[in-house]
Amino acid sequence: MQKNSNKFGNILTNLKIDALNEMQEASIKANQEHKDVILLSATGSGKTLAFLLPVLERLKADNKKTQALVVVPSRELALQIEKVFRQMTTGYKVTACYGGHLRETEENNLIEAPALIVGTPGRLGDHIRRGNIVTDGIETLVLDEFDKTLELGFQEEVGFIVESLPNVKKHILTSATEGVDIPEFLVLEAPARLDFLPEDGNTAPRLELKQVLAPENDKVDTLFRLICHLGNRSTIVFCNHREAVERTSKMISEKGILNTFYHGAMEQRDRDVALTKFRNGTVNVLVTTDLAARGLDIPHIRYIIHFHLPHTEDSWTHRNGRTARMEASGTAIVVLAPDEKLMSYLEEEQVSTIELPEKAVLPEKPKWVTIFIGAGKKDKVNKIDIVGFLSKKGQLKKDDIGLVDVKDFFSFAAIVRSKMSFTLELIKNEKIKNKKVKIDMAK
Structure with a gap:
């Protein structure tokens, strides 16, 4: 079972993972041997990597078209998958498309076709209709959490997306629950079915x-x-x-x-x-x-x-x-x-x-607070820039800075609560990359 863990060694290192689990190994093998695969596995078991690695194996570096599409039921899942693929550091471009995100930003990201697009049905359908996503190069289609994606309200849009992909050669469907009907418009050819769900179907043993x-x-x-x-x-x-x-x-x-x-x-x-x-x-x-x-x-x-x-x-x-x-x-x-x-x-x-005690004692306040920084990826600002800024201008030590989250046009950084007032006073008039930006407590 170490074969694929060795094969994808650099990717697993980038993801801080020691080895692939049994389900991920089985998914890679099934996708190598079968055109279509249905993967059932519990939430949190590593399904994202279980389909991204087979998708990656099918991408061709000399193909400048979009080659794979992942359809998901929520923007949060789209962002999670995009984040994992970026962390894999494959050299391939990926972008996420979802409702609530500026369409103009997505249109700019789609001008140079990403090898992989991840998105929600409504926004993907919109881009396809507008010609922003060129579909003739897409050969791999993934429906992640397909039971939810195909629920009432998504069926019609997913049907449109499927009909708009003339050259799909592989389908990968994943879910954390079984018993969902696969609609007729999704024509699967003798799909391999991998069932890694717990036997009782309800709860993980832990x-x-x-x-x-x-x-x-x-x-x-x-x-x-x-x-x-x-x-x-x-x-x-x-x-x-x-x-x-x-x-x-x-x-x-x-x-x-x-x-x-x-x-x-x-x-x-x-x-x-x-x-x-x-x-x-x-x-x-x-x-x-x-x-x-x-x-x-x-x-x-x-x-x-x-x-x-x-x-x-x-x-x-x-x-x-x-x-x-x-x-x-x-x-x-x-x-x-x-x-x-x-x-x-x-x-x-x-x-x-659980028997609750009569007297309730409030928990301690968390160690961290979040600050808002009015600059993001589109301003060419990354996590390293923000950590450096907070260290130099805000006089924070490494341990004083928690998670940094960089969005398109703004960012968030966690800093130690005890230093919040002092740090905000130091950085309120400072510039990031020679640009004056709004910095304040995140509301």
Whole structure:
């Protein structure tokens, strides 16, 4: 099983991975031997690399056309895949296209055809109709999380995309759940089917299941006490509706829990800020809808709290897939009001009950804060520039600077909370690459 780990040695080194896992090895082999492949594997098991490496094997350096297309259900998943491919350092150009991103920026990125394009159905269809994506060179089509991509509302657009690709020679479909029907417009030829899903289909073996019984139907106070009990650990709180997300976030904020919220109706920049703060540890609690149940590649999430019960078993599976990823452990906690019962697909003996202490003690504030910098990739600013700027002009040591996230037109950097005021005062009138930019606390 070491053959491909050796073959892709430099790429794995760039990704800080020692070796490919069994599922990734099987995917590479199946894609070498079969025209079409369906890969079923749990969220967090490494599916992205399991299809990107077979895609890479098919790319030709002397072909200047777009050669591969990856269709995904969310912008976050598109960005994650783009990021992984860039980190692989293959020499091939990649770009992501998704709703909420400036179309003009994407159009500029598409002028020189990327070898690989990753995107959401609506935006990809738009670019194809406008002629921004030339499809005749695309020979590999990947539908990642295809069960979600093909849900009602995406079918028509995905159908249009498939019909617009006249020369596809390989299909790769991936999913973390089984039982989805493959539509007729997706004509697969004797596809190889790889099933690496856990046998029970529900939970990874490293995932603990717990419940908290709220004394009243208004569960916010129980949620507050639960978060206090869990301490300063990375936690996602799932609600079923956008309005409930904002209301719940506000109510626990008023009780002293530092948190941020995230849902599909937010402006893209606000979504970027929320995810950046959660990813870099500026806040440890993210209140969200099922939008965050797929595609968010945030390591070390310790707790999943189902504040609202998931509508479906599929939703339950994907929510829980945010934790217990790869070799880590995690805990899924269901908060039950007096008139609520555990979902029918859970057996009571699987689930232990958490008894909350009477007195709630607020967790310590996180170590980090996030600053906003009004310059990004399009200003030729990269992570090294920002770290250098904060070190020299802001007098920060290496350990004082956390994750740096560079977007197209702005960037975020995590810095130690204790040095925030001093550093902001030092850098507020300084220039980055000879350009005066706005620098402030990220709102």
